[in-house]
Amino acid sequence: MELTLTRPDDWHLHLRDGNLLAAVAPFSARHFGRAIVMPNLRPPVTTTAAAIAYRESILKVMPSGSQFDPLMTLYLTDTTSPNEIKLARESGVVYAVKLYPAGATTNSQDGVTDLFGKCLPVLQEMAEQNMPLLVHGEVTDPAVDIFDREKVFIETVLGPLVQKLPQLKVVMEHITTADAVKFIDSCSEGTVAATVTPQHLILNRNSLFQGGLQPHNYCLPVLKREIHRQAIVSAVTSGSNKYFLGTDSAPHEKWKKECSCGCAGIFNAPVAISLYAKIFEEANALDKLEAFTSFNGPDFYGLPRNTSKIKLIKEPWKVPECISFPFGEIVPMFAGQMLDWQTSS
Numbered sequence: 040m041e042l043t044l045t046r047p048d049d050w051h052l053h054l055r056d057g058n059l060l061a062a063v064a065p066f067s068a069r070h071f072g073r074a075i076v077m078p079n080l081r082p083p084v085t086t087t088a089a090a091i092a093y094r095e096s097i098l099k100v101m102p103s104g105s106q107f108d109p110l111m112t113l114y115l116t117d118t119t120s121p122n123e124i125k126l127a128r129e130s131g132v133v134y135a136v137k138l139y140p141a142g143a144t145t146n147s148q149d150g151v152t153d154l155f156g157k158c159l160p161v162l163q164e165m166a167e168q169n170m171p172l173l174v175h176g177e178v179t180d181p182a183v184d185i186f187d188r189e190k191v192f193i194e195t196v197l198g199p200l201v202q203k204l205p206q207l208k209v210v211m212e213h214i215t216t217a218d219a220v221k222f223i224d225s226c227s228e229g230t231v232a233a234t235v236t237p238q239h240l241i242l243n244r245n246s247l248f249q250g251g252l253q254p255h256n257y258c259l260p261v262l263k264r265e266i267h268r269q270a271i272v273s274a275v276t277s278g279s280n281k282y283f284l285g286t287d288s289a290p291h292e293k294w295k296k297e298c299s300c301g302c303a304g305i306f307n308a309p310v311a312i313s314l315y316a317k318i319f320e321e322a323n324a325l326d327k328l329e330a331f332t333s334f335n336g337p338d339f340y341g342l343p344r345n346t347s348k349i350k351l352i353k354e355p356w357k358v359p360e361c362i363s364f365p366f367g368e369i370v371p372m373f374a375g376q377m378l379d380w381q382t383s384s
């Protein structure tokens with residue numbers, strides 16, 4: 040069996056920098072035309088000038104002949120100025136601004152402490168400039184149970200934000216719950232959308248503890264109950280144009296995952312397309328796959344759809360146990376397991 044798809048884009052990707060960037064970028068460039076590149080480096084990408092420099096360093100490590108186009112983002116802080124948004128828009132290379140609530144995840148310590156108190160003028164400028172806000176949708180209050188943090192964020196931040204600034208384009212990133220699906224479905228089309236990762240579509244929270252602690256299935260937002268997984272599978276396979284592909288591929292070296300305080304993040308770039316195909320096939324919705332992977336994202340961002348194609352063939356392959364680089368190793372999602380779908384070049 041074969042499937043031909045318009046070349047997909049990845050609307051949520053961590054490419055890192057330095058050695059790690061050079062090691063992981065080719066895995067995304069192989070399948071995807073474009074990617075929204077997350078700004079949570081150390082230090083974070085908070086200015087247009089830094090985003091331009093980061094883009095150059097990504098292009099430098101691309102395999103020769105690659106057409107991969109990195110779409111840059113800015114990291115929102117309490118002190119981001121409205122003028123920075125104007126510069127971002129004028130640059131032509133910054134496509135969105137990312138909101139990390141301070142302390143929510145990897146390298147979020149410089150994130151926002153009080154969105155409505157500190158960032159309203161910037162958000163107003165973003166609405167004016169038609170610059171989307173990409174949201175890590177979890178509260179950080181340690182008193183809130185980690186499995187409820189997305190739901191509480193929707194109730195206390197995202198809902199009020201959409202009410203206050205109905206013109207602002209918002210992408211709720213890597214949704215994990217039925218609550219998020221309900222919220223996205225209730226919002227107006229073209230203004231609020233969501234990305235969905237392969238891990239949140241294929242795994243539930245049992246995968247964190249299957250036969251022992253599984254650090255390579257640990258990401259944030261953390262995997263949820265099976266009923267939530269089913270709700271997001273239904274949402275993406277329904278044909279709604281509010282949902283699109285965002286892998287949240289987030290590589291960490293093996294030793295940073297397999298230790299006493301492991302990092303959050305799943306390196307899924309080598310398996311993402313294969314897993315999305317599996318999910319849509321199992322839901323009897325392969326006819327809806329291409330809109331999710333290749334149309335809904337660019338349509339939301341107001342960008343042209345890709346014109347080139349990729350071919351998927353149903354032929355079993357084994358995911359490597361580990362990917363070795365001169366400086367270390369990374370364990371991919373589904374390491375050592377068999378998958379059905381692969382891309383043919």
Ligand code: DOR
Nearest residue numbers: 144145258259289303304
């Ligand atoms: O699991 C995650 N890893 N979630 C995030 O939000 C950040 C990411 C990372 O950068 O490692």
Ligand code: ZN
Nearest residue numbers: 051077287289
């Ligand atoms: Zn992410």
